[in-house]
Structure formats: C-alpha cells, structure tokens
Amino acid sequence: MDQMLSLFNTYTAQFPTIWMAIKIVLLPILPLIIAVAFYTLAERWVIGWMQVRRGPVYIGMGILQPFADTFKLLFKELLIPSKSNLFLFRLAPMLALIPAFSAWAVVPAGEGLVHSDVNAGLLYLLAMTSMGVYGIILAGWASNSKYAFLGAMRAAAQVISYEIAMGFALVGVLIAAGSLNLSEIVRAQSGNLGIGEWFMWPLLPLFVIYLISGVAETNRAPFDVAEGESEIVAGFHVEYSGSAFAIFFLAEYANMILVSFLVPLFFMGGWLSPCPESWGWIGKGGPHWLALKVGIIAFSFLWFRATFPRYRYDQIMRLGWKVFIPITIVWVMVTGVLVYTGALVPNA
Amino acid sequence: MELSGYLPVLLFLGLAALIAAALLAIGTLIGPKRPGADKHAPYECGFVAFEDARMKFDVRYYLMAILFIVFDLEIAFIFPWAVVFRDIGLIGLIEMGMFLLLLVLGFVYVWKKGALEWE
Numbered sequence: 001m002d003q004m005l006s007l008f009n010t011y012t013a014q015f016p017t018i019w020m021a022i023k024i025v026l027l028p029i030l031p032l033i034i035a036v037a038f039y040t041l042a043e044r045w046v047i048g049w050m051q052v053r054r055g056p057v058y059i060g061m062g063i064l065q066p067f068a069d070t071f072k073l074l075f076k077e078l079l080i081p082s083k084s085n086l087f088l089f090r091l092a093p094m095l096a097l098i099p100a101f102s103a104w105a106v107v108p109a110g111e112g113l114v115h116s117d118v119n120a121g122l123l124y125l126l127a128m129t130s131m132g133v134y135g136i137i138l139a140g141w142a143s144n145s146k147y148a149f150l151g152a153m154r155a156a157a158q159v160i161s162y163e164i165a166m167g168f169a170l171v172g173v174l175i176a177a178g179s180l181n182l183s184e185i186v187r188a189q190s191g192n193l194g195i196g197e198w199f200m201w202p203l204l205p206l207f208v209i210y211l212i213s214g215v216a217e218t219n220r221a222p223f224d225v226a227e228g229e230s231e232i233v234a235g236f237h238v239e240y241s242g243s244a245f246a247i248f249f250l251a252e253y254a255n256m257i258l259v260s261f262l263v264p265l266f267f268m269g270g271w272l273s274p275c276p277e278s279w280g281w282i283g284k285g286g287p288h289w290l291a292l293k294v295g296i297i298a299f300s301f302l303w304f305r306a307t308f309p310r311y312r313y314d315q316i317m318r319l320g321w322k323v324f325i326p327i328t329i330v331w332v333m334v335t336g337v338l339v340y341t342g343a344l345v346p347n348a
Numbered sequence: 349m350e351l352s353g354y355l356p357v358l359l360f361l362g363l364a365a366l367i368a369a370a371l372l373a374i375g376t377l378i379g380p381k382r383p384g385a386d387k388h389a390p391y392e393c394g395f396v397a398f399e400d401a402r403m404k405f406d407v408r409y410y411l412m413a414i415l416f417i418v419f420d421l422e423i424a425f426i427f428p429w430a431v432v433f434r435d436i437g438l439i440g441l442i443e444m445g446m447f448l449l450l451l452v453l454g455f456v457y458v459w460k461k462g463a464l465e466w467e
Contacts, residue, residue, distance in 0.1 A: 021359050029363060078375040082388040083401070094368040101364035105357045115356035123427065124357065130420075144401045145390035153409050160416040167423035174430035238391055243375025247368055314466035317412075321464045325419070325455070329448055332426070336441050339433065 024115060028104040036253040037066035043302050050306040073249075076242035081143060084239065088142035093240065093247035096135025100251040100258065103128040107261050108183045110271045110287040122170060122180040125262070129166075129217065132255065133159045136219075136226075136236050139248070143239035151235025154313060155219055155226030161320040162216040168328035169210040172203050172335045173266045176344055186270030194283065195274035200267040202344050205331045207267040209324050211297070214259035215304060216316065218252060222308035223316055256301055257294075264293035411463055422451050 012019040041062065048055025056062040080089060106121035108114035118124065133156050140152020174180065176199055177188040191197035200207040216223040219235075227235030237248045264270055271290040275283040311319070338344040390397045426444070433440055458464060 017355070017359070020356060021363060024356060024359055024363060029367070074371075074374055075378060076375075077379045077381060078372070079388065081390050082385070083390055083397075090372060093372065094365060097368040098361060098364040101367065102357065102360040105360040115360070116353055118353040118357070143390070145392070145397075146401045146403070147391065149401050149403070149405075153405055157409050157412040160420075161412060164416065164419045164423065167420065171423060171426050171430050174427065175433050178431060178434050180427070180431055233391070233393075242379050243371045246375075247371050250371075317464070317466045322459070329452060329455075333445060333448060336433065336444060340438065340441050 020115075024105075028107075028115070029101060032101070032104065032254055032257065033250065035257055036250055037070065039253050039257060039298065040069070040249075041066045042298075043305070046299065046302040047306045050303070070246065073246040074243050078242040078244055079239070081145065081239050083144040085142040085144065088138050089239075090244075092135050092139035092142055093244045093251075094135075095138060096132060096251040097247050097254075099128040099131035099135075100254040103258055106182055107258070107265070108186065108270070109290060111183070111285065113287065114183060117181065117183060119179070119181050121182045122174065122185070125182075126167060126170065129255075129258075130163060132217075132251070135248075135251065139240065140236040143236075145239050147233045147238045148236050151226050151238065155236055158219070158223065158226060158313075158316055158320070159217055161317060162213040162324070165209055165320060165324035165328050166213040166217065168325065168332055169203075169206040169213065170266070171332050172206040172328070173199060175332065175335045175339055176203060182265055182270075186265055186272065189269040190272050190277070190285070192276055192278065194272075194276040194279075195269070198267060198269040198272075202338060203267065203331070203335060205327050206335075207263075209328055210266065211263055211300075213320075213324065214263060215301065216320065218255045218259060220256065220301060221305035222311050224310060225313050225316065257298060260294045260297040260301065261290075263297050264290060268293050408463075408466065415458060415463065418454070419451075422447075 041056065044065070045055040045062065056065040059065045059068050080086065103125055105116040106114065106118060106124050108117075116124075136159070137152045137156045140148045140150075140155070143149070173185060177185040179185060179188070189198050219226045225231075227237070237245060240248060269289075270285075270293075271287055272285040273283050273289050277283045335344070390401060392398075425447070429436075429440060429444055433444075
C-alpha cells in the first residue's frame with residue numbers, strides 16, 4: 001500500500017499536467033455531466049409534481065430515465081442536412097459546450113476548492129458566458145433552415161441584451177467586493193452578521209436582475225422564445241439530432257447549473273453559513289452550504305418554467321433594455337456612494 | 349504576474365473540446381446511416397423547402413448587436429474602476445458619475461430614436 005502510494009506520488013510529481021487534467025475530469029467535469037443528467041430528471045419530476053402528474057416513473061422508478069435518454073441520443077442517426085455548411089455545422093455544438101464547461105475553472109466550491117484561483121476570475125467568466133452565443137448563432141446559420149435561422153437570431157439578440165444588464169450587475173458586486181477573484185468576492189461577504197453580510201441586501205435590485213438575466217441568458221422559460229416549440233419548433237438546434245443535439249442539451253443544462261452556482265457566489269455568501277460565525281459549528285462555512293444554495297436556485301429555475309407563461313419577444317427586449325439597464329446603471333452609482341460613505345464595508 | 353494559475357483554464361478548454369469532439373465522433377460512429385434525399389432536406393414542417401434560408405432579416409437584430417458592443421465596452425471600461433474604487437475615493441466616484449452620465453445621454457438618445465422598439 002505504501003509502495004503504491006509512493007509510486008503514485010512520484011507519478012503525479014513527474015506529470016503534474018496530466019495529474020491536473022485527471023483531477024479536472026474527476027472533480028468538476030464528471031460530476032457536472034452526472035448532475036446535468038439528474039437535473040433533467042429533477043426537472044421532469046418537479047414540473048410533473050407542480051402540474052399534478054407523475055413524471056417519469058417506469059425505467060428504474062424513473063431514476064434510470066436520464067441514462068436511457070442519453071443512450072437513445074447516442075445511438076440515433078446524426079443527420080447532417082444537405083444544404084448545411086458541413087464544417088460550421090459540426091463546429092457549432094463544440095463551441096456551445098466548450099465555454100459551458102471551461103467556465104468552471106474559476107468557480108470555487110469552498111474555501112480554496114478551486115482549480116484556477118486567478119485574480120481575473122470574473123473577467124474570464126464574463127468572457128466565457130459571452131462565448132456561448134457563438135455556438136447558437138453558428139448552429140442557426142450553418143443549418144441553413146428557416147426555423148433554425150430565426151431561432152438563432154432571436155437567441156443571439158436576447159443573450160447579448162441580457163449580457164449588458166448582467167455585466168452592470170456584476171460591476172455592483174465588484175465595487176462592493178473590490179476584487180475580480182471569486183473566492184475574494186465570497187470572503188468579502190463574511191462577517192459577524194451571517195446572512196446580513198451577504199451582498200443580496202445592499203445590492204437587492206442587482207441580485208434580482210442578475211437572477212432573471214441568468215434565466216434569460218440560458219434561454220430558459222419564461223424567456224425561451226428562441227426555441228419556442230409552439231412557433232419555431234426548436235429554434236437554433238432544430239436540424240440537430242442524436243449526439244449533436246445531446247451536446248447542445250448538455251451545454252444548456254451545464255450553463256443553468258453554472259448560473260445556479262454564480263448567484264450564490266456573488267450575492268448569497270457562497271459557501272458561508274447564513275448563521276453568524278460566533279454560533280459555533282452551525283456558523284461555519286463549507287461546501288454543504290453552497291450546495292444548499294445552489295439547490296435552491298436550481299429548483300427555482302424549474303419552478304419558473306412551471307409557473308410563468310412565455311414572454312413575447314418584444315416584451316423580453318423591453319424588459320432587458322428599458323427596465324434592467326436603467327435600474328442597474330442607477331444602482332451601480334448607488335453602490336459607489338454606499339461604499340464611498342462607508343455604509344457598505346466588505347470584510348476581506 | 350502569475351501565469352501558472354491559468355494552466356487549469358487551458359486544460360479545461362482542451363478537455364471540453366475533447367469531450368464535445370468525442371461525443372460527435374461516437375454519434376457518427378455508432379449511429380445508423382440511412383441517407384435519403386427528403387430526410388436530409390431542411391426541416392419545414394413536412395413541406396419541400398421553398399427559397400433559401402439565407403434570407404433577409406430584420407435590421408433591428410443588427411442594431412442590437414451594435415448597441416451591445418457599445419454598452420459591453422463601457423462595462424469593460426468600468427470593471428478596472430470598480431476594482432480599485434476604494435483606493436481612488438471621491439475623484440473616482442465623480443469621474444465615474446460623469447462617465448455614466450455620458451453613457452446615459454447616449455442611451456436616452458437611442459431610446460428616443462426608437463431603436464429599442466420591437467413591435
């Protein structure tokens with residue numbers, strides 16, 4: 001056993017890059033894929049429950065349903081429309097998945113539990129989430145199909161519109177935290193008041209706007225006109241089948257889970273406990289608190305879908321440009337004044 | 349400047365590309381291949397596709413893209429200011445107030461011109 005351990009240590013010391021790649025696959029990527037699988041199951045169960053029906057119950061009591069879906073998609077024929085642009089048609093799903101997965105490099109799961117603890121983490125995140133739109137627009141254009149094209153145009157305009165509100169909301173967080181590093185942003189929300197120190201209170205409008213923009217960014221209901229199945233079938237990925245469709249699916253759900261992580265990290269104290277630190281073990285932070293908060297946000301994504309009717313496209317654009325952007329600009333200045341006057345003092 | 353912290357970022361990009369490529373390859377290899385002219389035609393609810401899908405589109409989408417670039421650039425400018433805001437104090441606050449005021453002026457102009465209307 002000791003021999004094996006020392007052998008293991010020599011190997012990891014000799015090939016640090018390979019070891020790091022293995023760690024990356026083991027920690028965020030594999031669990032992420034499994035989480036996506038069970039998130040789709042949770043979605044069907046939760047929405048079924050909210051609509052007073054049962055949801056998937058047959059394949060292994062429903063638990064094995066996501067695996068059945070995965071294998072079905074993998075064994076289906078990968079159709080490539082005759083009029084499509086071959087290279088771009090294959091590149092688009094990759095361009096959708098790469099940013100959805102790589103953004104996780106800077107997302108901390110707890111104190112020090114992060115792969116890339118870089119000082120420009122937030123900038124990198126913003127860059128990665130912006131990249132996602134390329135996958136959508138390329139998919140729509142390369143398919144050379146009218147539905148896909150319309151869906152892509154809608155999705156692209158919607159995503160970039162909400163990107164602005166999202167960016168301004170993050171500026172507010174930045175002013176309050178004074179750092180681009182995600183772990184630093186969480187640490188800035190620690191203090192004796194527990195839940196009272198979180199940025200969601202002084203930055204309440206930004207918190208709400210960031211959450212709603214997160215739903216709009218991932219093209220989820222009630223902002224899912226981009227793939228509104230009742231008018232343009234499936235939007236930008238209407239021509240994709242089999243595993244190529246699975247990649248888009250994976251990217252969309254990975255992005256939803258990513259937003260479910262980012263909202264708690266930026267506004268809800270990340271892995272910090274809602275109880276004051278002086279309360280002993282219950283006031284101690286840890287990944288379990290983050291998991292709880294992520295669960296709440298991820299659940300609300302499903303809840304939104306079951307509750308709200310779909311917005312009309314002009315309403316979506318009006319909400320993004322004429323409501324969110326003015327509010328965020330005003331609140332960025334308010335946050336600046338709050339920090340300048342010392343009303344908002346982050347603890348780092 | 350510590351660059352080694354960005355190595356995981358690079359690995360993440362590589363691994364994500366690998367996973368996506370692998371999924372596409374699996375789908376191509378194990379999926380059945382039964383081609384047919386109608387099957388590979390662009391989907392149009394069962395009808396034979398008329399006209400090309402590379403058609404004219406509403407100029408407002410283009411307008412959105414232009415406005416997005418302007419506003420996103422402003423945000424990129426505000427980011428460094430937000431990080432060092434605590435160190436520059438009142439001057440920084442006033443300067444950013446002026447900067448945002450100019451931005452808001454442009455925004456009001458765009459609004460009044462009707463560039464944000466979607467009817």
